[in-house]
Amino acid sequence: MSKIIGTPLPNIPWEDKPANYNMPIWRYSKNPVIHRHDMPHANSIFNSAVVPFNGGFAGVFRCDSRGLSMDLYAGFSDDGLNWKINTEPIQFIGADEEILKKEYRYDARVCFIEDRYYITWCNGYHGPTIGIGYTFDFKTFYQLENAFLPYNRNGVLFPRKIGGYYGMLSRPSDTGHTPFGDIFFSKSPDMEFWGHHRYVMGTFRGDASAWQSTKIGAGPTPIETDEGWLLIYHGVINTCNGFVYRMGAALLDLDEPWKVKYRSKFYVLGPEELYECVGDVPNVVFPCAALTDADTGRIAIYYGCADTVTGLAFTTVDDLLEYVKKNNLEL
Numbered sequence: 044m045s046k047i048i049g050t051p052l053p054n055i056p057w058e059d060k061p062a063n064y065n066m067p068i069w070r071y072s073k074n075p076v077i078h079r080h081d082m083p084h085a086n087s088i089f090n091s092a093v094v095p096f097n098g099g100f101a102g103v104f105r106c107d108s109r110g111l112s113m114d115l116y117a118g119f120s121d122d123g124l125n126w127k128i129n130t131e132p133i134q135f136i137g138a139d140e141e142i143l144k145k146e147y148r149y150d151a152r153v154c155f156i157e158d159r160y161y162i163t164w165c166n167g168y169h170g171p172t173i174g175i176g177y178t179f180d181f182k183t184f185y186q187l188e189n190a191f192l193p194y195n196r197n198g199v200l201f202p203r204k205i206g207g208y209y210g211m212l213s214r215p216s217d218t219g220h221t222p223f224g225d226i227f228f229s230k231s232p233d234m235e236f237w238g239h240h241r242y243v244m245g246t247f248r249g250d251a252s253a254w255q256s257t258k259i260g261a262g263p264t265p266i267e268t269d270e271g272w273l274l275i276y277h278g279v280i281n282t283c284n285g286f287v288y289r290m291g292a293a294l295l296d297l298d299e300p301w302k303v304k305y306r307s308k309f310y311v312l313g314p315e316e317l318y319e320c321v322g323d324v325p326n327v328v329f330p331c332a333a334l335t336d337a338d339t340g341r342i343a344i345y346y347g348c349a350d351t352v353t354g355l356a357f358t359t360v361d362d363l364l365e366y367v368k369k370n371n372l373e374l
């Protein structure tokens with residue numbers, strides 16, 4: 044039995060694992076949980092992040108408009124299933140107009156640290172890089188300096204300081220659709236200056252785990268367990284019909300998260316349902332958030348489906364960790 048280190052969340056959205064199901068993650072039976080038009084002028088709502096907030100839930104949603112402009116919108120829910128997403132994008136305030144200028148914003152993660160909700164996202168600044176902001180109430184949003192030089196994507200914060208420093212995973216990339224990509228760890232004393240970069244893990248080139256052979260990127264905020272940080276990530280293979288995005292899981296050392304203890308050879312969820320296989324970008328499952336209940340070990344994962352809608356899936360810390368350990372990728 045493994046333990047989630049964190050707070051109880053008795054109202055976590057939940058469905059039991061279907062009988063005779065042999066994968067470690069199972070889908071919500073009423074998926075997609077958010078449809079493409081659940082905000083009036085959206086073309087698509089996907090790759091979005093939710094957290095417990097005020098007894099219910101709040102989130103930062105990627106809504107691509109009908110102009111296909113990519114931006115972030117706040118949204119609220121009592122049960123994590125029925126969402127009301129604001130019709131106006133988040134307006135950040137901050138110290139420097141240069142940084143506040145919006146080129147594009149997408150794929151947010153939200154992470155509660157100490158006293159506030161930090162938001163990281165892929166921020167256009169002469170190419171994609173990692174934007175950072177924070178909010179206390181999901182009404183007023185403050186933007187800090189970009190974490191890195193372009194080009195970078197999939198910036199994911201750890202929910203507490205490690206060895207006295209904030210920690211972030213990210214994936215150095217390029218200006219385009221990036222045919223490569225490994226996960227790195229960086230640390231910061233103040234959320235502004237990031238350094239001490241360490242390699243965490245990369246693509247796997249062999250036949251045994253080809254689903255993660257082109258690029259990988261961190262997904263939800265890593266989940267603290269008594270055995271290490273449970274990381275859910277995406278892995279990509281390039282095929283004759285383009286990239287296919289699947290979900291994997293790994294366990295990172297608690298004190299030195301750039302050390303990988305286990306990593307799944309097999310994907311833990313892949314595009315199989317129609318809403319995952321058909322959409323603006325077919326064959327994509329892209330996890331960006333996970334709610335956890337420390338009392339029961341339950342985990343609810345929110346993931347983008349085919350760059351069009353948002354799905355919800357469930358697992359427990361035991362289901363996922365057992366699977367990762369049993370199917371460990373030997374490097």
Ligand code: BMA
Nearest residue numbers: 090150220324327329347350
């Ligand atoms: C990545 C990002 C994600 C997207 C994925 C599949 O490069 O743009 O937002 O889900 O491609 O299109």
